[in-house]
Amino acid sequence: MKFRSSLLLGAAFAGGLAAAPAAGWLLDHHGLPHAISTALAQAAGGENPASSIADTHRALGLFGDVFERVRADYVEPVSDGKLIENSLDGMLSGLDPHSSYMNPKQYADMQVQTKGEFGGLGIEVIGDQGLIRVVSPVDGTPAARAGMKPGDLILAVDGKSLDGMSSDEAIAKMRGAPGTKVTLTVKRKGIDKPLSVTMTREIVHIQVxxxxxxxxxxxxxxxxxxxxxxxxxxxxxxxxxxxxxxxxxxxxxxxxxxxxxxxxxxxxxxxxxxxxxxxxxxxxxxxxxxxxxxxxxxxxxxxxxxxxxxxxxxxxxxxxxxxxxxxxxxxxxxxxxxxxxxSVQTLIPVPGGGAIRLxxxxxxxxxxxxxxxxxxxxxxxxxxxxxxxxxxxxxxxxxxxxxxxxxxxxxxxxxxxxxxxxxxxxxxxxxxxxxxxxxxxxxxxxxxxxxxxxxxxxxxxxxxxxxxxxxxxxxxxxxxxxxxxxxxxxxxxxxxxxxxxxxxxxxxx
The missing domain is CATH 3.90.226.10 (2-enoyl-CoA Hydratase; Chain A, domain 1)
Incomplete structure (x- = not known):
């Protein structure tokens, strides 16, 4: 796939950008990753650049403290990779509804989707304040045949609540092997009681x-x-x-x-x-x-x-x-x-095989x-x-x-x-x-x-x-x-x- 075609409707401002080679972080004398320290020095400006750098150092120190506390005291062990991935996702999703981090599997799935063939239900969704909202069902897919509508809120998958989940987590729950059934609990405007919509997953080739x-x-x-x-x-x-x-x-x-x-x-x-x-x-x-x-x-x-x-x-x-x-x-x-x-999103590959949509x-x-x-x-x-x-x-x-x-x-x-x-x-x-x-x-x-x-x-x-x-x-x-x-x-x-x-x-x- 051409790089520009893989940019989900994002202007190719970083035309030709490829992921940097994976490498360990080099720490400076402050204990900060060398790349971050260098960027801070280069970005310093304004009336009091020293104060700006100090504030950023304190914020990064806070991040490190929280990271270590969760790592040591969370109710069950959690991998460093999972904590970092959650941090990246929060950093981006807190900016606007369309910026996000994609881990390697999500990035690979997205690349398949732009080809027009994939497995699943055929729904375009977006995360909204802890809710999962349908933007549109796609023609000819299980979701369209089942009558899913723009604006529907998906409350649960097979009886398990999606409350507070990211859209990527919800997507993972809706995916599954072709031929298997899945039931979505849906809140639709104008209807007081939630609806149960059962669909059969399939390999979807979109008739665009x-x-x-x-x-x-x-x-x-x-x-x-x-x-x-x-x-x-x-x-x-x-x-x-x-x-x-x-x-x-x-x-x-x-x-x-x-x-x-x-x-x-x-x-x-x-x-x-x-x-x-x-x-x-x-x-x-x-x-x-x-x-x-x-x-x-x-x-x-x-x-x-x-x-x-x-x-x-x-x-x-x-x-x-x-x-x-x-x-x-x-x-x-x-x-x-x-x-x-x-708004315009640029899809930027990052080390490790994932990407950010910024x-x-x-x-x-x-x-x-x-x-x-x-x-x-x-x-x-x-x-x-x-x-x-x-x-x-x-x-x-x-x-x-x-x-x-x-x-x-x-x-x-x-x-x-x-x-x-x-x-x-x-x-x-x-x-x-x-x-x-x-x-x-x-x-x-x-x-x-x-x-x-x-x-x-x-x-x-x-x-x-x-x-x-x-x-x-x-x-x-x-x-x-x-x-x-x-x-x-x-x-x-x-x-x-x-x-x-x-x-x-x-x-x-």
Whole structure:
């Protein structure tokens, strides 16, 4: 696997970085590891560098004291390696919801997952204040078939509580041999009593793309961004063209419950619809580490009207695609506000075979918007159900403990759209009371999809919508991007970008 492809949607600021050779710690005359002592000396600055170094020495001394006390007096023996691993995990997970330490096994599992095939249930989860929250089930997996939903809280596995566990520990409990059963105890908003959901583990090969044809409107569902996504999307579009006799009128790109993935794949998908101009930029702590990626594609649709569907389970890479197509006026977004993960993680191998996933930047849409904690707002709001929002049951990035603040981007909203067909104003925001219960295998019960089909049909018949799509598909660089664009420092490099959540079994990014 290419190094940049293994960066779970994290900008390759450390391009080419490899793990340092394993070696014993060399202690200086203070008793500190030599590498730490050197770093302290190099970092010393400000008004009183001596005081800063002294404070750090005291803090490291405290760590050593606690380490020795636990090592000597804990109720049962615990290995030094386990204590160090727990310390590393706490150091990183206390920063934000997406930084973490991966031991060698977890790192190896993650690398397998980006290939799109793994064993387990197929749930993307994230740790949140001692709770395990579902970001999204993955299409075609046991979790999706069992009806797991974004926002579900997993309370127990086979009757054993997950209270206070890290996401990695919870993931380990949910994994198991293919063919074995596992029962999750789940708390779902709107339902008072916990649910018991029993699934059979299996080797999961994610069908990242599937397609269908509704009249002359093509439909492509993208469930995640792994190494197969762009190629599968192009193949699906070619298949739809043949099915429609070469006469597709519009395209629906469904990114609902897409938890994200590899940035290079997200950029490639943008290239499929945007000929030129900025796709996404990242801004890091150090300006020289900021980057910008531009489209260098050729619109595969030839300028057909495009509707992109999003919801609260659309995160990270899917938000990059939705934001780019929205900013370029290349697509109309329909659905609900997305998850709001606008941070970038760099995956850095470390000695011993593990890795750290470290938040190193925020990313921004072509118009300069940071979606961190805010998400992407659809152009046409259509909710999945008529249930009122449950503010006591949060399920967005901004609700997570230690979530990064939104900063550095443009604050104004995008200008109102003037290219929507007149019927867009009449699309209902919620399904009627008589709407049938949603069935994954019955598209007619999918209220959001049915409204997207109506909108796509109307856009294909509306001259303004067609002209806007054609213009955006062939626009000169940045021509379709609102004037509020805030340029980011550019570093001519490529990489991968943000990971939306800790993977349970699915392809992460």
């Amino acid at each position: 793309v599937r397609s269908d044809l509704y009249g002359k409107v093509g439909y492509i569902r993208v469930s995640s961004f792994n190494e197969e996504t762009d190629g599968a999307l192009r193949a699906a579009y070619d298949k739809l063209k043949k099915q429609a006799g070469g006469k597709l009128s519009a395209l629906i790109l469904d990114l609902r419950n897409n938890p994200g993935g590899l940035l290079d794949q997200a950029i490639d998908v943008c290239d499929d619809f945007i000929a030129s101009g900025e796709v996404v930029s990242t801004r890091a702590r150090h300006k020289e580490d900021s980057q910008r990626w531009d489209a260098r594609g050729d619109d595969i649709t030839g300028g057909l009207p495009v509707v992109v569907m999003i919801n609260g389970g659309s995160a990270s890479a899917s938000e990059i695609v939705a934001g780019a197509l929205q900013d370029h006026r290349r697509a109309v977004l329909l659905g609900e506000t997305s998850f709001g993960k606008g 938040t190193t930047a925020r990313y921004y849409t072509p118009s300069g918007r940071s979606i961190q904690g805010l998400g992407i707002t659809p152009d046409v709001l259509v909710r999945e159900t008529d249930d009122p929002p449950d503010h006591l049951f949060p399920d967005r990035e901004a609700d997570l403990a230690h979530a990064l603040k939104n900063q550095g981007g443009t604050t104004p909203k995008l200008p109102p759209r003037t290219d929507l067909p007149a019927m867009a104003a009449s699309i209902p925001k919620v399904p009627p009371k008589t709407w049938p219960a949603f069935d994954l295998f019955k598209p007619a019960t999918d209220f959001q999809l049915q409204q997207a089909i109506k909108l796509a049909d109307a856009m294909s018949a509306d001259p303004t919508s067609r002209e806007t799509a054609q213009r955006a598909a062939t626009a000169a660089p940045d021509a379709a991007v609102p004037a509020a664009t805030v340029p980011a420092p550019v570093k001519p490099d490529s990489g991968a970008a943000p990971h939306n959540a800790t993977p349970v079994n699915p392809a992460p990014k």
